[in-house]
Amino acid sequence: MNIQRPILGALLLLAALAWQPTALAQPASAPAASAPAAAASAPAPAPMPRPDQYSAKGADTCLGCHDDEGATYSAAAIFKTKHGHRGDKRSPFGASGLQCEACHGPGALHARAKKASAINTFKADSKVSLEDRNQICLTCHEGTSRTGWHAGTHERNKVACTDCHKIHQPQGDPVLAKTTEAQVCLACHKDQRSDFLKPSSHPVRQGLMSCSGCHSPHGSTAQAMLNKPTLNQTCYSCHADKRGPLLWEHQPVAEDCSLCHTPHGSVRPALLAKTPPLLCQQCHSSAGHPSVARTSNTLPGGTSGGAVFTIAGSCTNCHSQVHGSNHPSGAKLMR
Numbered sequence: 029m030n031i032q033r034p035i036l037g038a039l040l041l042l043a044a045l046a047w048q049p050t051a052l053a054q055p056a057s058a059p060a061a062s063a064p065a066a067a068a069s070a071p072a073p074a075p076m077p078r079p080d081q082y083s084a085k086g087a088d089t090c091l092g093c094h095d096d097e098g099a100t101y102s103a104a105a106i107f108k109t110k111h112g113h114r115g116d117k118r119s120p121f122g123a124s125g126l127q128c129e130a131c132h133g134p135g136a137l138h139a140r141a142k143k144a145s146a147i148n149t150f151k152a153d154s155k156v157s158l159e160d161r162n163q164i165c166l167t168c169h170e171g172t173s174r175t176g177w178h179a180g181t182h183e184r185n186k187v188a189c190t191d192c193h194k195i196h197q198p199q200g201d202p203v204l205a206k207t208t209e210a211q212v213c214l215a216c217h218k219d220q221r222s223d224f225l226k227p228s229s230h231p232v233r234q235g236l237m238s239c240s241g242c243h244s245p246h247g248s249t250a251q252a253m254l255n256k257p258t259l260n261q262t263c264y265s266c267h268a269d270k271r272g273p274l275l276w277e278h279q280p281v282a283e284d285c286s287l288c289h290t291p292h293g294s295v296r297p298a299l300l301a302k303t304p305p306l307l308c309q310q311c312h313s314s315a316g317h318p319s320v321a322r323t324s325n326t327l328p329g330g331t332s333g334g335a336v337f338t339i340a341g342s343c344t345n346c347h348s349q350v351h352g353s354n355h356p357s358g359a360k361l362m363r
């Protein structure tokens with residue numbers, strides 16, 4: 029592969045500054061500086077790499093040994109991605125970019141020693157700490173959806189960018205495709221894996237939507253890192269018909285969809301959290317109303333009562349407009 033020699037000494041030094049995140053003039057966004065509680069125990073910033081710590085011929089040096097193709101690594105793969113875009117000056121392979129070393133850090137010593145311990149491998153046992161590994165990516169990607177990263181549950185639970193993102197995969201980064209994203213998430217989120225296998229579920233398994241249809245995996249200030257400030261707003265982004273305005277509102281619907289629905293999966297139809305009439309009777313009295321369905325005991329000829337109207341759909345046999353009604357006489361949510 030014919031990669032141009034990266035840069036002149038001066039540019040190299042500039043780029044070296046850019047690579048070393050803690051040296052950047054962005055005190056406000058540096059985690060240690062903005063978290064007073066952690067300040068006392070925060071490690072001193074790592075010393076800035078000298079230009080001669082970078083390999084002499086950039087990617088050409090690395091590819092001299094790492095030109096192999098495998099299941100998790102392909103030297104050619106990165107040149108097909110946006111990171112390998114040589115016309116984009118923001119990318120590692122853009123003009124004056126540090127190429128492989130933009131992510132892996134200075135590699136001259138490694139190229140001599142040929143030891144994994146001498147370079148940032150992005151693995152759990154890498155010589156570079158998890159925070160610093162994430163900061164390498166954030167240096168170029170602090171903006172857009174990562175503005176919530178430091179508020180998010182994943183950052184707090186020590187999840188790395190590279191737990192989700194694959195940079196060298198021959199088939200591309202699986203987490204970026206709607207059909208393969210969920211598999212990445214479900215590798216850690218086992219409970220959700222079983223939820224999505226239940227008879228009624230959001231069509232994630234079918235590849236019609238993905239976890240990020242509802243969640244911001246990079247973090248958000250909303251409950252459960254939802255995409256919108258509230259749970260209902262998140263649901264309205266696809267189920268706009270449930271938002272109204274309605275002539276006859278059903279109060280719990282406007283308040284919180286999860287009073288009746290589970291978001292991921294349920295053994296009941298329509299993702300219901302409980303089966304009617306119990307679902308409804310959490311809030312409504314069962315007295316003075318058809319509320320007990322006929323069972324084998326209560327069918328005609330049986331010993332006690334029971335209403336035929338509450339079989340199957342139960343309350344919704346009559347109150348079919350549980351989400352609210354726009355009919356002039358829909359006050360009781362029946363039409």
Ligand code: HEC
Nearest residue numbers: 083089090092093128132135138139142143144147148149
């Ligand atoms: C002279 C050959 C040589 C050169 C040049 C070289 N490497 Fe390596 N590299 C190796 C060897 C050998 C290993 C495996 C070491 C081990 O398993 O302990 C390795 C391991 C690695 C690993 C860790 C792989 C793993 O499985 O954990 C990374 C990442 C890496 N090199 C990146 C680079 C980068 C980036 C460059 C250019 C700056 C580079 N290498 C230049 C020989 C080289």
Ligand code: HEC
Nearest residue numbers: 087090091094101111120127128131150190193194195196
């Ligand atoms: C945008 C950041 C980035 C750039 C640029 C980059 N890498 Fe990597 N590299 C990674 C990450 C992250 C991993 C960890 C595995 C993964 O996510 O695919 C990795 C893993 C590796 C590994 C270990 C592969 C394995 O089997 O686990 C080698 C070797 C490697 N990179 C070499 C290179 C070489 C050579 C270049 C330049 C041609 C390069 N990398 C450019 C981010 C980068």
Ligand code: HEC
Nearest residue numbers: 109110111116118119120130131164165168169189190193
């Ligand atoms: C030197 C800057 C730089 C570094 C370091 C860097 N990236 Fe990027 N990355 C870019 C640029 C530039 C793009 C293309 C952005 C665009 O087109 O909007 C990009 C694109 C991406 C994309 C989107 C790819 C796509 O196909 O849409 C992902 C995901 C990504 N980077 C993850 C990472 C991760 C994870 C790391 C750390 C291992 C990292 N990047 C390190 C510059 C960088």
Ligand code: HEC
Nearest residue numbers: 162165166169172173177182187188189192203204240245
């Ligand atoms: C929990 C998994 C997960 C983690 C951890 C994660 N990402 Fe992502 N990332 C995704 C998913 C899913 C997408 C595609 C959907 C989206 O944009 O929300 C994505 C998209 C991206 C993109 C391309 C789209 C865009 O927003 O520009 C970039 C760049 C990116 N991530 C960078 C990062 C960086 C940097 C980190 C670490 C600070 C990181 N990601 C950590 C899952 C993750």
Ligand code: HEC
Nearest residue numbers: 181182185187191192212213216239240243245251252253
């Ligand atoms: C490397 C493991 C890992 C991967 C991969 C991962 N997560 Fe997580 N996630 C965690 C951990 C750890 C927590 C915090 C503990 C918990 O709630 O289980 C968490 C928490 C969450 C939460 C709860 C947030 C809160 O504030 O309650 C959501 C939502 C979430 N992850 C979504 C995702 C999505 C979507 C993906 C895929 C794009 C994903 N995760 C991939 C490890 C992971």
Ligand code: HEC
Nearest residue numbers: 210213214217220230232238239241242243252259286291
């Ligand atoms: C239809 C929207 C939607 C989709 C799709 C979705 N989630 Fe959720 N998720 C939610 C809501 C809403 C909550 C909050 C539940 C609560 O707090 O009552 C949540 C909560 C979570 C939690 C926190 C723990 C919990 O159960 O309360 C995790 C972890 C999680 N989701 C992971 C995932 C993963 C992984 C995927 C993809 C496989 C996914 N979610 C897909 C809406 C969704």
Ligand code: HEC
Nearest residue numbers: 228229231237241242262263265266285289291297298299
């Ligand atoms: C990204 C879009 C999207 C978001 C956001 C979303 N849904 Fe859905 N929802 C769907 C799709 C697609 C279906 C399947 C529709 C179909 O099969 O016709 C669906 C189906 C449903 C169903 C019927 C399931 C069944 O088995 O009949 C319920 C109930 C539901 N969603 C509730 C919610 C709730 C509650 C929220 C908010 C936590 C939510 N949805 C957020 C896309 C979304």
Ligand code: HEC
Nearest residue numbers: 260263264267270280281282284285287288289298344350
């Ligand atoms: C009071 C309980 C309750 C609340 C609260 C509720 N639902 Fe429902 N929902 C139901 C019932 C019961 C069904 C099954 C309807 C049927 O059997 O006809 C249903 C069915 C659905 C369906 C599938 C059928 C259809 O009408 O498209 C969707 C989608 C849905 N709900 C979305 C939502 C959303 C979004 C919210 C929040 C804005 C919400 N629901 C709040 C009780 C509720």
Ligand code: HEC
Nearest residue numbers: 278279280287304307308310311343344347350359360361
């Ligand atoms: C989380 C509590 C809650 C659940 C669950 C719930 N409701 Fe309601 N429902 C209410 C509230 C609150 C009102 C408004 C009462 C009022 O205005 O006096 C209401 C009003 C109604 C009304 C109109 C009453 C009137 O006087 O106009 C009907 C009919 C109704 N609900 C049926 C149902 C059915 C059927 C279900 C089950 C599918 C259900 N509700 C589940 C809380 C709930």
Ligand code: HEC
Nearest residue numbers: 305308309312317318319337338342343344345346347360
């Ligand atoms: C056979 C049809 C039918 C079934 C089944 C039914 N309802 Fe009703 N419901 C009605 C009628 C008719 C009214 C209006 C009574 C009125 O206007 O005086 C009503 C009124 C209501 C009201 C308004 C307050 C009241 O008592 O007037 C609530 C709340 C309600 N029903 C809840 C339920 C719940 C919960 C269930 C299931 C356990 C249920 N209904 C099953 C026919 C039904």
